[in-house]
Amino acid sequence: MNKIDIRHVEVVQYISPLREGGSLPAIVKADDDFLYVLKFRGAGQGKKALIAEFIGGEIARTIGLHVPELVFMNLDDSFSKTEPDEEIQDLLKFSVGLNLGLHYLSSAITFDPLASDIDSMTASKILLMDSIISNIDRTAKNTNLLVWNKEVWVIDNGASFYFHHNWQTWENHLTRTFPLIKDHVLLEFAKNLKEAAIIITDKLTDQKIQEIISLIPEDWLENESDPFSPDEIRAAYITYLQAKLSMIDKLVKEAEDAR
Incomplete structure (x- = not known):
């Protein structure tokens, strides 16, 4: 059985918030040059939502479902200092440290x-x-x-x-x-x-x-x-x-x- 390998990456660019998500996730770029949907530890449900996201995602992958790659994303404190939107600024400030990223599936559409x-x-x-x-x-x-x-x-x-x-x-x-x-x-x-x-x-x-x-x-x-x-x-x-x-x-x- 394949061993799970979760990569660690650094956030290098905050691109845009995904406002349809209640917890205000964002599209970001990491130091591996890929785009990710970043789930923030400082959002409403906090770190427990990240835990649920992580366990659920890796269970889905284990049973043969398609899941975007999950990565641990480190966010430093520089992003909150340059963000003009106060709501996002606070979110970035409270999310310094390890967060969870999902590989961004460009041009994907919502299942209907x-x-x-x-x-x-x-x-x-x-x-x-x-x-x-x-x-x-x-x-x-x-x-x-x-x-x-x-x-x-x-x-x-x-x-x-x-x-x-x-x-x-x-x-x-x-x-x-x-x-x-x-x-x-x-x-x-x-x-x-x-x-x-x-x-x-x-x-x-x-x-x-x-x-x-x-x-x-x-x-x-x-x-x-x-x-x-x-x-x-x-x-x-x-x-x-x-x-x-x-x-x-x-x-x-x-x-x-x-x-």
């Missing part, structure tokens, strides 16, 4: 369930993955999917793992299914759920889960308001994912019933 094509297996994998990671934000209103080179690409997993916004009650989520799957944009297309479940459980081994979680930057896991240490938080993510995979048959049935 009424006009875009998607095969049943891809739809089934995405839908089941979103059940596993409790992604509340892949609806017809906001698909968080792109079409690029005639293929569907998974982006924006930052609303996943919402239990981590309250660590006091996280264990209550271990045995829950995901009723919100009824609102998933791909529900009607996902007709290979049982086959997708086999692929997911085969690819997403305990070893692979531990590898993904081990790559979360340490300082993303450090929050004064959290009652747990970084190691305890890593263990919680692993336990959560293992619990969801152990009940994947229930998640399949829930989605089939919803459809």
Whole structure:
């Protein structure tokens, strides 16, 4: 099984904000001369959104979905000093340090369930993955999917793992299914759920889960308001994912019933 290799790059140019995103991500250029969509640690949901984005993206890649390359992006304090827009200036100021970037897919278009094509297996994998990671934000209103080179690409997993916004009650989520799957944009297309479940459980081994979680930057896991240490938080993510995979048959049935 291929080892995950996440590159580190430096932001060298802030190009433009993406104002359709609630957290005000931006297109930036890095020192490798590529463009990225930068997700900021200083945005509304903070570092936890970056963690969710990272785990969700690497899980999607592991199970064979198309995901833009994820990189760790270092942002220095020079950008906020030259930014005239006060809102963006504050965002840049609070985001100095390690952020998350997604390789920018130039000329990609937003997936439209009424006009875009998607095969049943891809739809089934995405839908089941979103059940596993409790992604509340892949609806017809906001698909968080792109079409690029005639293929569907998974982006924006930052609303996943919402239990981590309250660590006091996280264990209550271990045995829950995901009723919100009824609102998933791909529900009607996902007709290979049982086959997708086999692929997911085969690819997403305990070893692979531990590898993904081990790559979360340490300082993303450090929050004064959290009652747990970084190691305890890593263990919680692993336990959560293992619990969801152990009940994947229930998640399949829930989605089939919803459809």
